[in-house]
Amino acid sequence: MSDPHAHRPAVVDLLGLVAFGQLLAFDRLAADARLAPDLRRRAVLSEMAAAEIGTFRRLAGRLAALGVPPEEAMAPYVEPLQAYHDSTEPKDWLEAVTKAYVGDGISDDFLREIAGGLDEPDRRLVLDVLHESRYAEFAAAEFRAALQADPRAANRLSMWARRLVGEALSQAGRVAAADRGALTALVAQGGRVDAQELFGRLTAVHTERMTAVGLNN
Structure with a gap:
């Protein structure tokens, strides 16, 4: 029996991936907001969660306009993305901020590519x-304040960030298998055929992001 997924436009696969990522991010940020040490920080993370569900609706609307049920487009990515979040549950506020800063940052860099x-x-x-850049700026301010109060926290958060990156790369392989090469095709269409060069650029930007907040890559 033929696989209908294999004959869909690559854009449908990408929009499905991004849409499910937004849906999961909403769940994660809403839960992580409860780890906030005060109401101001809780409100910021709750606002971030609200923004994620807003963008999910835009993506779902575009998929519907293309004649594809959003749940159908998202289905191939449920297992790998859910596995990443299940394996990287933050234990405290700073781990939650690190996950948003590192995980969202890498994801956004990849999507730009x-x-x-x-x-x-x-x-x-x-x-x-x-x-939006203001969320990265919020996370950076949280890191700087935490490291000023306790410089020893840098080692713990750096190790956590490395684990996040390792898990993200591991699940990226599963996503690549799920999309049947659709993202690879889009990278090629964008003039970025060399995958090694692509990941080199992503790694360089990630290193700069870590250094900017006083963490080691």
Whole structure:
């Protein structure tokens, strides 16, 4: 029996991946907000969660306009993305902030790379759903305050960040298998055929992001 997924446009696979990522991020941030040490920080993470569900609705609407039920487009990615989040549950506030800063940062960098292979309006849609810089700035301020109060926390958070990256790369392999090469095709369409070069760029940006907040890569 033929696999209908194999004959779908690559953009459907990408939008399905991004949409489920947004849905999971909403769940995660809403839960992590309870780890906040005060109401101000809890409100910031809750606002971030609300933004995720808002972008999910935009992606789901675009999939519906393309004639694809959103749940069908998301289905191949449920297991690998859920596995990543299940294996990286933060134990405290700073671990939750690190996960948002590191995990969302790598995800956004990757989406920026592959968006070049999309036609409009989907290229603009993917770029629009990337996280706002003010959330990264909030996380950076949290790190700096925490490290100023206790410099020893840098080692613990750096180790946690390395684990997050390792888990993300492991699950990326499962995502690649789930999408039957759709993302690879989009990378090629965007003029970025060399996968090693692509991941080299992602690693370089990740290293800069870690250094900027006083953490070791």
